[in-house]
Amino acid sequence: MLKPFEPTLPLPPQAPNWDENLRFAYSEVDAFWLTRWTSEAGWEPGRLYEHRGATLELSPAAAVLYYGEGVFEGLKAYRTRKGNIVLFRPQDNARRLRASAARLALPAPSVDMFLEAVTAVARANARWVPAPEKGSFYLRPVLIGSGAILGVAPAPEFLFYVFGCPVGLYMGGDRLIVLSSVHRAAPYGTGAAKAAGNYAGCLRPQKIAKEMGYVDVLYLDAREDRYIEELSGANFFAILYDGTVVTPALGSILPGITRDSILTIAREVFGWIAVERPLSLEEVLSDAVEAFYVGTAAVLSPVTVINHKGKDYPIGDGHPGPRSQMLRQALVEIQLQERPDLWGWVVEVA
Ligand code: COI
Numbered sequence: 001m002l003k004p005f006e007p008t009l010p011l012p013p014q015a016p017n018w019d020e021n022l023r024f025a026y027s028e029v030d031a032f033w034l035t036r037w038t039s040e041a042g043w044e045p046g047r048l049y050e051h052r053g054a055t056l057e058l059s060p061a062a063a064v065l066y067y068g069e070g071v072f073e074g075l076k077a078y079r080t081r082k083g084n085i086v087l088f089r090p091q092d093n094a095r096r097l098r099a100s101a102a103r104l105a106l107p108a109p110s111v112d113m114f115l116e117a118v119t120a121v122a123r124a125n126a127r128w129v130p131a132p133e134k135g136s137f138y139l140r141p142v143l144i145g146s147g148a149i150l151g152v153a154p155a156p157e158f159l160f161y162v163f164g165c166p167v168g169l170y171m172g173g174d175r176l177i178v179l180s181s182v183h184r185a186a187p188y189g190t191g192a193a194k195a196a197g198n199y200a201g202c203l204r205p206q207k208i209a210k211e212m213g214y215v216d217v218l219y220l221d222a223r224e225d226r227y228i229e230e231l232s233g234a235n236f237f238a239i240l241y242d243g244t245v246v247t248p249a250l251g252s253i254l255p256g257i258t259r260d261s262i263l264t265i266a267r268e269v270f271g272w273i274a275v276e277r278p279l280s281l282e283e284v285l286s287d288a289v290e291a292f293y294v295g296t297a298a299v300l301s302p303v304t305v306i307n308h309k310g311k312d313y314p315i316g317d318g319h320p321g322p323r324s325q326m327l328r329q330a331l332v333e334i335q336l337q338e339r340p341d342l343w344g345w346v347v348e349v350a
Pocket of ligand 1: 232233295297
């Protein structure tokens with residue numbers, strides 16, 4: 001059931017008491033945004049609905065339910081210390097959603113519609129955007145084939161919606177494992193799209209990793225089982241003993257917006273050499289002095305151990321490294337308008 005969001009009462013400016021230990025977990029807030037696409041009308045004008053108690057009604061034959069015709073995005077709204085609410089690189093999320101949609105034959109919302117939706121959700125839920133030291137407000141734009149279909153074909157109807165909730169740290173662990181014979185994506189497959197099914201395929205390997213005491217799987221390429229790709233939901237970086245920052249080249253991995261930001265910060269803020277190229281596991285285990293993973297949810301988290309074939313390999317001295325910490329701090333300061341944003345990444349919405 002969907003009820004239009006019409007805040008009749010003045011909402012208290014502060015949301016109900018914060019859980020002091022915000023986790024990366026779903027919760028319902030005040031409003032979410034939704035629009036529908038039909039072949040007759042295209043995208044309808046979108047609008048806000050009540051988030052609390054909201055459910056979507058779908059046909060049992062909705063394409064997303066069994067053909068997995070769904071793509072999504074993740075971006076964050078931050079409250080700055082001045083009290084403004086800002087988004088980080090939302091145009092890039094809009095463009096990536098359009099690229100993912102094209103790969104899965106979904107009609108893509110325009111960049112303007114995407115920006116209208118994420119801005120509306122951030123503003124309507126302003127009282128849920130945590131203070132900077134507490135966390136951030138995660139926005140999840142979702143595009144699905146909602147129409148009923150039986151044969152393998154694009155759905156006849158689509159939904160695009162954006163919900164959000166306050167979040168804290170994602171994962172937080174620093175030990176990764178390479179699992180033999182498990183790959184995330186094949187060459188020319190859907191690995192570069194933010195397709196729902198890419199994440200479904202990671203669930204069992206991730207469960208195994210956690211049972212073994214590792215926070216996530218570090219996937220290798222499907223062609224040679226040699227080159228690092230990424231984690232289940234984050235991109236990987238290594239800093240080699242000569243100071244070069246290296247991240248796997250694009251192809252079958254997600255073109256992460258945080259990944260691109262870290263490359264840019266490494267080059268343009270610190271003047272380091274930062275390259276995208278094939279990066280073998282062997283090279284990381286022998287030459288890396290620091291490693292870390294990045295993503296909107298993960299921000300930047302150090303990797304201190306990689307397990308391969310039953311052996312734990314420490315990265316560098318087995319502790320988080322100073323340059324990873326410098327990159328993380330610069331990224332967070334730019335996101336919170338505490339360091340010059342030389343690239344126009346930060347967009348004020350309230
Ligand atoms: C993000 O970092 O925003 C993602 O979408 C990754 C997801 C696994 C939480």
